[in-house]
Amino acid sequence: VPSPTETVVTSENFRTVLHWQYPSVSETPRFIVEIKPYNLGYYKNVSTCMNTSAHFCDLSEEICDPYLSHWLRVKAVVGSQESEYVEANEFILQRHGKIGPSKLNLSRHGDKIVVDIYHP
Numbered sequence: 001v002p003s004p005t006e007t008v009v010t011s012e013n014f015r016t017v018l019h020w021q022y023p024s025v026s027e028t029p030r031f032i033v034e035i036k037p038y039n040l041g042y043y044k045n046v047s048t049c050m051n052t053s054a055h056f057c058d059l060s061e062e063i064c065d066p067y068l069s070h071w072l073r074v075k076a077v078v079g080s081q082e083s084e085y086v087e088a089n090e091f092i093l094q095r096h097g098k099i100g101p102s103k104l105n106l107s108r109h110g111d112k113i114v115v116d117i118y119h120p
Helices: none
Strands: 005-012 015-021 032-037 044-052 055-057 069-078 105-111 112-118
Touching: 005 069, 044 055, 055 112
Parallel strands: none
Antiparallel strands: 005 015, 015 055, 032 044, 032 069, 105 112
16 A cells, blocks of 8 residues: 655644645545654544545644644555555644734724734
């Protein structure tokens, strides 16, 4: 069974997602994602991404500490066969995460201008 390829982690406005590619196979592949936070020291299953058919996994609930290193890996399961795990690069939210611009709303109330700023 081939392993997933092109594993990449994206993070914008604290929504952190692991993406991967997988070749077409006759049977629908399922994927298992694991995460290893630095302070835990070992891999554990990501419960929301066990036997998923999607080619991505939302890790927003798993990665909370912005300064902690995390390692992620994914493997494919096709029928009763499994691929090797493929590990993504180390991910640190504070270093690799992106924060988009705030939303801004301007309105005039008589002789006053009101500026509303919405946190991303």
